Amino acid sequence: MSGSISATTATASGAAASNTRLAGDFNTFLTLLTTQLQNQSPTDPLDANQMTNQLVQFASVEQQISMNQNLERLISLQQAAQLTASAPLVGQRVEVEADQVPLQNGRGEVRLPAAGSARFAEVTISDGNGRALRQQVVALGTAASGWTWDGRDATGRTLTDGAYRVSVTGRGTNGEAVSLPFTVAGTVTGAEQRSNGLSLSVGSLAVGFDKVRRLLPDA
CATH class of the missing domain: 1.10.287 (Helix Hairpins)
Incomplete structure (x- = not known):
C-alpha cells in the first residue's frame, strides 16, 4: 500500500x-x-x-x-x-491508543489486555452516528491478545474500509462491567505535520505520534 x-x-x-x-x-x-x-x-x-x-x-x-x-x-x-x-514507519504495523479502529483491506484489529478482574471483553463497532454495527464477546487469556474484525456487520454485510468507532467493556466472572484499557492496530500509510504536532495516518484513522504504543510484526 x-x-x-x-x-x-x-x-x-x-x-x-x-x-x-x-x-x-x-x-x-x-x-x-x-x-x-x-x-x-x-x-x-x-x-x-x-x-x-x-x-x-x-x-x-x-x-x-x-x-x-x-x-x-x-x-x-x-x-x-x-x-x-x-x-520508516510508513508500511509498518503499529499499535496505537484510539477510539476508532482502522478497517484496512477488510481487516481491523483490537488489542486486548490479559485477563484480570475482567474475564471477558465486550467489543462494539459503531458507525459515525453511534449505531452499533457489530458486537462480539471475547474471552481474555493469560496474555495480551488481539481480536480481528473481518469487516462485516452483524448481518454479514461487508463494510467499506475506513475508521469505525470502537468501544470495549470488560466483564467480570458474574458479568459485571469492569474498566478495560485497549488499543487498536493497523498499518501506517502516511505522516503529516500539523499545527498540533506530528500525525500518523493508519488507513483512514489519523492519530497523534504520541499515541503510538509499539511496533508490531507483519501479520
Whole structure:
C-alpha cells in the first residue's frame, strides 16, 4: 500500500504573522523616537533618563524580533526532523491508543489486555452516528491478545474500509462491567505535520505520534 508524508504551514504562517506585527510595532516605535529627537526643543532637550529608557525599550523590541525569528527556525527544523524520522514507519504495523479502529483491506484489529478482574471483553463497532454495527464477546487469556474484525456487520454485510468507532467493556466472572484499557492496530500509510504536532495516518484513522504504543510484526 502506498504511503505519504506531508507537512502543513499553519505553524509557520502564524509565527510569520506574529513577527510581521512585532516588526510593525518596532518600526512605529523607531519612527516616533526619531521624530521626537528631531523636534525636541534646543532649550529643553529630552531628559537623559527618558532617552536611556527609550533606547532600552528600542533594544528590547529588536531583541524580541530576533528571538522570535530564531525560535521559528528552530521549530521548523524540529518539525522537519520529526517528519523525516517518521518515514520508516510508513508500511509498518503499529499499535496505537484510539477510539476508532482502522478497517484496512477488510481487516481491523483490537488489542486486548490479559485477563484480570475482567474475564471477558465486550467489543462494539459503531458507525459515525453511534449505531452499533457489530458486537462480539471475547474471552481474555493469560496474555495480551488481539481480536480481528473481518469487516462485516452483524448481518454479514461487508463494510467499506475506513475508521469505525470502537468501544470495549470488560466483564467480570458474574458479568459485571469492569474498566478495560485497549488499543487498536493497523498499518501506517502516511505522516503529516500539523499545527498540533506530528500525525500518523493508519488507513483512514489519523492519530497523534504520541499515541503510538509499539511496533508490531507483519501479520
